[in-house]
Amino acid sequence: MAHGQAELKRLSEDEARSLLEAIRWPNGPVCPFCSSTQFVNLKSRAGLRHCKECRKQYTVTVGTVMERSRVKMWQWVYVFAAMAASKKGISSHQLSRELGVQYKTAYFMCQRARYAMCHGPDLPKLSGTLEMDETYVGGKPRNPGEVREKMPVVVLLERGGRARGLVTCDVTANTLRKHVTTNADMSSRFMTDESPLYKTTGKKFAGGHETVTHSQREYARGDAHSNTAESYFSLLKRGVYGTYHHVSPEHLHLYVAEFDFKWNFRKVTDTERAHEVMRMVEGKRLYYRTPKAIQAGK
Ligand SMILES: [Zn+2]
Incomplete structure (x- = not known):
């Protein structure tokens, strides 16, 4: 064994x-x-x-x-x-x-x-110091002049811990709030950039909401930064652009699931991580047929 x-x-x-x-x-x-x-x-x-x-x-x-x-x-x-x-x-x-x-x-x-x-529903909530950020991924044209759609990806993650990425249809305060209420323990500290989209949601965190003003090059004031979220995105993009060259918008959530998985199990050995994938193969047959439903259910 x-x-x-x-x-x-x-x-x-x-x-x-x-x-x-x-x-x-x-x-x-x-x-x-x-x-x-x-x-x-x-x-x-x-x-x-x-x-x-x-x-x-x-x-x-x-x-x-x-x-x-x-x-x-x-x-x-x-x-x-x-x-x-x-x-x-x-x-x-x-x-x-x-x-x-x-x-x-x-x-x-x-x-x-x-x-x-892909993780199932009912995951334990993320807690501690949380960072949240959003970016656009995908859509690298294969031929000059070809236009490809970029999709918004939002990540909520624990500093030094687990991450939950989500491919969304839009970047609105409502979408971001839903991702937070599904995944965050509200006693946490919340760190984001200065985007007004996080304002209302930020007020609900008992640990407070701190923002970093990227536009003023104020990248790190004390420990108020979203550098972890930025490393998550750079890793995801390196995979999507460097290895996969092109990921279509309807499949992007699978690549995000792959990167979340690797991020969340980054501290175990390669063999243990492989065993974990084999443990997760069960009960996924239905999901395979209804990926849209999982997205909508988040
Ligand atoms: Zn039986």
Whole structure:
């Protein structure tokens, strides 16, 4: 079970299946349809089980982002490991070469891995000293003269802690307020730039609202700064522009989820981060089909 980062990319099909099973089912297989732990191993295919309660058949991929794909399990583990380890993101072209699969397949796997990295609802609120900032991402034209749409991305993050990025349709006081009320513990200290958009929301923080006036080059007055939010954005942009070259507006939220995930797990080893992705593959199948709904639900 103790695979290093490099070994995760060299697993046999059986080893990859065992690893995924051990991570998804630490206490033994659980039926994804009825949650029963009563099963029989079927001999027709490795990893195939028959549920004694609901009588359905399942493998470790049922109910996960890996479901109904012809991709091998070792290839999934490879992609999870490669994506978890890359600081700036990894391109589907590179993965396609490394895995010997078509670009289309590699792209599909990367998008599924990003879905796995999306967090679910009901997360613990962010607290302490919080920074919030907004920027515009995407839309680098591939050909001269081509116009591409940039999308607003808002980030709320804990200084020295977790981050929640959000792709939005607009940058209004209302949109920013919603992101704050969903994600912030209101006893926190709140740090933003001097934008009037944060004024009303800022007043609700028991820890106070401090602003930095970028226009006057007052970047850091004491510890009133939003430098953490700025590093978050520079990392995100380096990935979007440097590695992915182009991200369409409708897929940008997946890249933001990938960067949030890496930011939030930056203090663990690459192997632990890869295991975390494998832990998050469950229950994402529905999300994959309704990305718009998740966005709207935020
Ligand atoms: Zn069952």
